[in-house]
Amino acid sequence: MSAQAGTVPRRGIRVDSRLRATARSEWIKFRSVRSGPFALAATALIVVVGAWLLGDSNRGSYLAASPAGKAAFDPVFTVLQAIELAQLFIGALGVITVTGEYTSGLIRGTFVATPQRAQVLAMKALVFAVVVWACCTAMSFAAFFLGQSVLSPAKHAGIGDPGVLTAVFGAGLYLTLIGLLGMFIGVVVRRTPAALALLFGLLVVLPIVFTQIHGKFSSNVGEYLPGNAGEEAFHLLHGGAYALGPWQGLGVLTAYVAVAAAAAFALIRRRDA
Amino acid sequence: MIEARALTKVYGDTTAVDGIDFQVKPGLVTGFLGPNGAGKSTTMRMILGLDLPASGTVTVDGRGYRGKVWPLYDVGALLDARAVHPGRSAYNHLLSLAAANGIARARVDEVLEMVGLTSVARKRAGGFSLGMFQRLGIAGALLGDPGTLLFDEPVNGLDPEGIIWIRTLMRSLAAEGRTVLVSSHLMSEMALTADHLLVIGRGRMIADMPMSELMARYSGERVEVRSADPQRMAADLRAAGAQVTLEPDGTFGVVGLESRQIGELAAERGHVLYQLHDVTASLEEAYFRLTGESVEFRAAAPVAA
Numbered sequence: 406m407s408a409q410a411g412t413v414p415r416r417g418i419r420v421d422s423r424l425r426a427t428a429r430s431e432w433i434k435f436r437s438v439r440s441g442p443f444a445l446a447a448t449a450l451i452v453v454v455g456a457w458l459l460g461d462s463n464r465g466s467y468l469a470a471s472p473a474g475k476a477a478f479d480p481v482f483t484v485l486q487a488i489e490l491a492q493l494f495i496g497a498l499g500v501i502t503v504t505g506e507y508t509s510g511l512i513r514g515t516f517v518a519t520p521q522r523a524q525v526l527a528m529k530a531l532v533f534a535v536v537v538w539a540c541c542t543a544m545s546f547a548a549f550f551l552g553q554s555v556l557s558p559a560k561h562a563g564i565g566d567p568g569v570l571t572a573v574f575g576a577g578l579y580l581t582l583i584g585l586l587g588m589f590i591g592v593v594v595r596r597t598p599a600a601l602a603l604l605f606g607l608l609v610v611l612p613i614v615f616t617q618i619h620g621k622f623s624s625n626v627g628e629y630l631p632g633n634a635g636e637e638a639f640h641l642l643h644g645g646a647y648a649l650g651p652w653q654g655l656g657v658l659t660a661y662v663a664v665a666a667a668a669a670f671a672l673i674r675r676r677d678a
Numbered sequence: 679m680i681e682a683r684a685l686t687k688v689y690g691d692t693t694a695v696d697g698i699d700f701q702v703k704p705g706l707v708t709g710f711l712g713p714n715g716a717g718k719s720t721t722m723r724m725i726l727g728l729d730l731p732a733s734g735t736v737t738v739d740g741r742g743y744r745g746k747v748w749p750l751y752d753v754g755a756l757l758d759a760r761a762v763h764p765g766r767s768a769y770n771h772l773l774s775l776a777a778a779n780g781i782a783r784a785r786v787d788e789v790l791e792m793v794g795l796t797s798v799a800r801k802r803a804g805g806f807s808l809g810m811f812q813r814l815g816i817a818g819a820l821l822g823d824p825g826t827l828l829f830d831e832p833v834n835g836l837d838p839e840g841i842i843w844i845r846t847l848m849r850s851l852a853a854e855g856r857t858v859l860v861s862s863h864l865m866s867e868m869a870l871t872a873d874h875l876l877v878i879g880r881g882r883m884i885a886d887m888p889m890s891e892l893m894a895r896y897s898g899e900r901v902e903v904r905s906a907d908p909q910r911m912a913a914d915l916r917a918a919g920a921q922v923t924l925e926p927d928g929t930f931g932v933v934g935l936e937s938r939q940i941g942e943l944a945a946e947r948g949h950v951l952y953q954l955h956d957v958t959a960s961l962e963e964a965y966f967r968l969t970g971e972s973v974e975f976r977a978a979a980p981v982a983a
Contacts, residue, residue, distance in 0.1 A: 423747055423748075426777060426778055426779060426780045427778060429777040429778075430774045430775070430777040430778035431774075433770060433773050433774040433777050434763075434766075434770075434774045437766045437767065437770035437771075437773075437774070438763055438765045438766050439765055440765070505763060506763075509760075509761055509762065509763055509764070510757075510758045510760065510761030511761050511762060511763055513723075513726075513728055513757055513758070513761060514757075514761055514762075514775065514818065515778075516726075516727070516728055517726050517727075517728070517749065517750075517753075517755050517757075518749065518750055518775045518778040518779055519749075519778045519779075520727045520743055520744045520745075520746060520749060521744075521747075675730075677723070677728065677729040677730065678723075678728045678729070
């Protein structure tokens, strides 16, 4: 050992703010396992290849459609629809980013190094959100341009058309919020299978249940489910009784994320690790 | 220095740690002994701010763990060595911990070198043996060059070479003036490593004394004596340089004199002896006596706590 008896060791200390140190640690953790790149690559593949397939198959059906069908055709949502599948990978990534630490016991090491638990969660969410947002926004643009070029000569959109830029950015924001929802659910539940079941139930099963229940009430409430509301972000045309716009839809989804975040922050501080 | 005052932890209706007080002093290896479920790990988690006490306090260098901004410079801990993401390399695992406390990258290489993991540092930790995990955990504990170190069952699953390595490491850390607390249920291991012992059973502190005193009181060769006037004879024996422990039933244990010498002393001073016999209990036996019947034993032998 190198330290002298009785001295207070201060080896290699770097002047750093507590927040930046926590963020850097969370970034190293994120980039040093394969699940992040794997989930993002899977998402990109689904969204971009999906845009090509969806554009190709909808070109012919658009040209053969009735005038009413043509009017209801949403060229942006049509090619970005694969996000409904890809969101499961991003949501799962959010979940396992935290449940992986809980199930391996690594969370104790994390809290021993950084007892400021709220800060750990905040920086974990921030690092996750920045990385996922950057990747998903890039893949959303790629999918949009590819999809529109495949869709032509059927009705297609240009990036400068009204509402289009919002929709393409909205898709990246939507996926980021879904990832964060998974992350906060992961903190609350702590176990991977339960957290995945809860998230997928919320995103996939609940909307199906609502469409099976006939009646105005269920379809109106269905509009406010996290996935249904959030998806308005990448629609050009907005239907439904409440006709939520892109920002209203993202706002509703953000409210769900905020509720999950509030529960996660409250629990992470109080619970024994 | 670790200090606990009336430290208590309750899970549901089970009291895992029941109002214990103790100090762990620098410059010594303090052994934390007790059967599984006695409250050792719970206490260690409370020291590290992982579990919140139901009541009471515990501090490291005068401050609660959760109040520390850069804790790794003060405290290093080996809890569950396997608590590493299997897909992450040893190097990145340590780097993430170092970054969390602003510790330079070069220090990561240094601790890897110290524990002998340099050659496998870039490999995924999932393929490590238990011994390698233990070394990685110790590397993590040493990152901040802390003044206080906690090791929870560090020799579990290690080969003889690894056991000797850890033993030597703990002794040298204490020799450098650091506070070292090591938990174990292996009495034989403790006998070789610890200077001071905290013995815990059913969440209560059963013994808090130097190893030498514990050996003298409970395990080493002692002579059990019963005599007509225990108080006077005890005084005579103490005057002769022996360590005498009086029990409420009138027998007393004598350390430092052989039975032959005690017999001679008794004859010389005119003491009437009822009983004089050598007791040779192993350290392990003493430990089981201490922990097995903690409540009764506490009543019979109040110790410095």
